[in-house]
Amino acid sequence: MDTGKNIVLKLEHLTIKFGGLIAVNDFCLEIEKGELVGLIGPNGAGKTTVFNIVTGQYEPTSGTVLLEGRDITGWRPHLIAASGIARTFQNVRLFTGMSVLDNVLVSQHLRLRSPFLSAALHLPDYAREERHVRAKAMDLLERLELTPFAKELAGNLPYGQQRRLEIARALSTNPKLLLLDEPAAGMNPEETTRLMRFICRIRDEFSLTIFLIEHDMRLVMGICERIRVIDYGISIAEGVPDEIRRDSRVIAAYLGEGGE
Amino acid sequence: MGKHFFAALRRHLNTFLTLMLVGLLFLALRWANTRLDDFTLRILRTGAVYIVAAVSYNLINGITGQFSLGPNGFMALGGYVVALLMLPVPQKQFVWFLEPLIWPLNSFSFASTWYFFGLSLLLAGLMGAFGAFLVGIPSFRLRGDYLAIATFGFGEIIFVLANNLIPLTNGPLGMKGIPELASVYWCFGWAVIATLVVSNIANSSYGRAMKAVRDDEVAAEAMGVNVFQAKMLAFVVSGFFAGVAGGLLVPLITTISPTLFTFTMTFNLLIIIVLGGLGSITGSVITAFSFAIASEVLRAVESPMNIGPIHIPGIAGMRMVVFSALLVLLMIFYRRGIFGQFELSWDWIRSLLTKAAGEEVRKKWTRGKTSS
Known part of the structure; x- marks a missing residue:
């Protein structure tokens, strides 16, 4: 090596x-x-x-x-x-039917620790984790100046912001x-x-x-x-x-x- | 202590509000159960069962974007489980007169108590989930619309089996005299459970993964979503509730036969979720319930009528013509369904109220200004 x-x-x-x-x-x-x-x-x-x-x-x-x-x-x-390893795509491939915040949150899924059942029943351990990842995602949006669009559907953003969101989504996988x-x-x-x-x-x-x-x-x-x-x-x-x-x-x- | 209580209340406000709403629903059901006639109650119960079936169907078709045509098959599995477990032994001996029912089902039945009925419904759900699991394993290894074909085939297989496995299902004759256990509480109880569980899933990290798969499978995978797992979870949960819905429908109408779960059932559910808006749980709940009521109300169009000098004889099946026409109209004018992807939520209601309150304040303010 x-x-x-x-x-x-x-x-x-x-x-x-x-x-x-x-x-x-x-x-x-x-x-x-x-x-x-x-x-x-x-x-x-x-x-x-x-x-x-x-x-x-x-x-x-x-x-x-x-x-x-x-x-x-x-x-x-x-x-x-x-x-x-995270990537963006040549032709933007966002989750267009989801909000900007949710797009970034999808990338946090791979680090989720709560089992499926506690998410389905919304048990306290899941609720705590959800609050945590939401705060983290909002923080990321803030750093990339996307906070004003957090609740907007990703598909409705102007092109330049879509490109930026795609990078934000990739960064969210850490x-x-x-x-x-x-x-x-x-x-x-x-x-x-x-x-x-x-x-x-x-x-x-x-x-x-x-x-x-x-x-x-x-x-x-x-x-x-x-x-x-x-x-x-x-x-x-x-x-x-x-x-x-x-x-x-x-x-x-x-x-x-x-x-x- | 009071302070703590209010702090907790504010933090879990949505949960409290939901619990209150469920409480109100329970009171309304109690009232309905004593005041309304059997016929009306039956329509309401059917509506609740449709809610269970439609909401779970929406999880796989609308939220995860995988086109399944299977709920009739999973409902049939659940229906037969409940029928075989709850039909009393003497009635079983009476029903299977051509060939005897196989052991051990011929010598054993659950007593008609609420806990045994609850248990048999859970088993019905597990059976539906297991069916979904079996169909899902091969279908989700492929990308594309293979699921539609596989699930359609599965439903047909179940139909053929139900018709021919006479020692288990009594074939085309089916079973009758199943105890009428599916009370309003059972039906609406499961409607509430299915709606809450599916909306919890949809709003959780798992639900976001499912929606990501729906919007762009390649991107979802690149962002760390296990696509196979996300589809499988949605499908198995969907199969579970479909099984429960089938298990509720049978002790509601007290008979079962293969024709109860033909493809028409899936077609009706498809109409419901598309009308309501693919992916909108609110849409599924409201449309499912309305569909059950409309099916009864529209019976009027199937009876003979006189419009002026024209006499129209009763045509069976006219209701479906009306529904189909409605669907066509909707696809032309509201392609995304009545509710689109809208969800009714406490936060939405609150934002509406604060907006209204803001309007009120603004009105007062401008009035104060002009008067001074």
Whole structure:
């Protein structure tokens, strides 16, 4: 095991095939505690597939996913969430028929200790736990400036607030590692600037490690400390933003091979 | 001491109010039981049984969003459990004249006392829950609408078994002379229990997990919800109360036969929960009760009538035409049901009262201003 370095997520030789298509090929990555790492690549490069493997939506054909040294490959998604990985989705996936507060409370369910029967009969031990998680959720909403919407249906929020709520819901699971799938999608430059500040702030406040996918280069170059580029499921480059910006293979992948 | 009492009262105000309401209901039932005629009481009891069935059906269909078509099967299980346990032994010998009833049921029955009836209702509920458990295990391993098909099949299997397992069910002839034990107290007692338990679940962390599964299964799973467990809990609880509802219905009408629990039962319950609003417990309670009353009132449309010079002969089944037409109209104008996802709660009533009080104060204030 690595000593001195504090590796939160370690992906070893991840490969996934869908029929004849190799969506992700031999993907390796280490992310240290507190790092903010970006994953970029053209559309269809397999970025979200990497996220889906890490969060247990897909089981890799081969390779392993290690969270703080523990092998979590092939675990069910809810167990991976419980072990400390939370995510947001490329196209917002809130519980639209539930209130903002309830959306955040759903993420507390995995830590619930009262048995089903005491919840069904509303026994004192459950009532106490419910009061506790409600206070915790309200506190989280307060920190993310969502308190005014607490009782609003999630589906009725403006788009920007929906994105913010999705992050709040993920934070409510109390994660060590947060995966953000295109957090700036559909945002104007001003909103993106605010989002960049917001991401840095929650990383510090919640002592998170963040791994994000993004197409908005200003965001990726502005806040990521390290960037990995993939194309057709294969890693083609890795480095700090300045190196990536000048990398010929990256430019080729984004703009097409020269001369055509 | 008085201070402590009031502090506790304020903290548990909603519980106290609910208890008071249940107390009032009990008094109303006592009054009804002595003053109302048998026919009216029977309608009220049927209404209460429909509440039990509809509220529990709403838990799986409306709150968890899993389309089950199974309540008739689970109700049949519960109904046969209660019938077989409560039918007196001499009556059993009289009813099974083609083939004898299997041992040990042929030589034993519960005495017609309230505690044995209560016990048999619990067993009816457990039987319904067990049925739901069996259907749920394979169905919930798959994502999609497999539950509808599996539960529909389950109901049909129960129907065929009830028709053909003559040594157990007496086949199409069924049983009669079941003691009429389902009094208003039993029926409304279970209606209250089912409503309180289901609304407690819906408002708890488990209920939030169920609603999350309904809204977005993938996101729910990613947020740590055990989707299989959430569906299973909702379905088993739903099966339990469906079993109890079946167990109450049989000693209410004192007979049982396979035709009592055909798919029509499920269809009626589906109308009730969709009319009331999928996911609204308030809607289920009110619509279930109204449905039972409307079914009797609408008998009028099935009798022969004269509208001016036109004579219409009595048509059996016209009631269902009215209900179906109502459903179509509702789907056009109120797609989300009468109550949508609204829930009547003490907090809602309180907010309404404070708003009204605020209005009163404001009126006084402006009046004071203009007069001075």
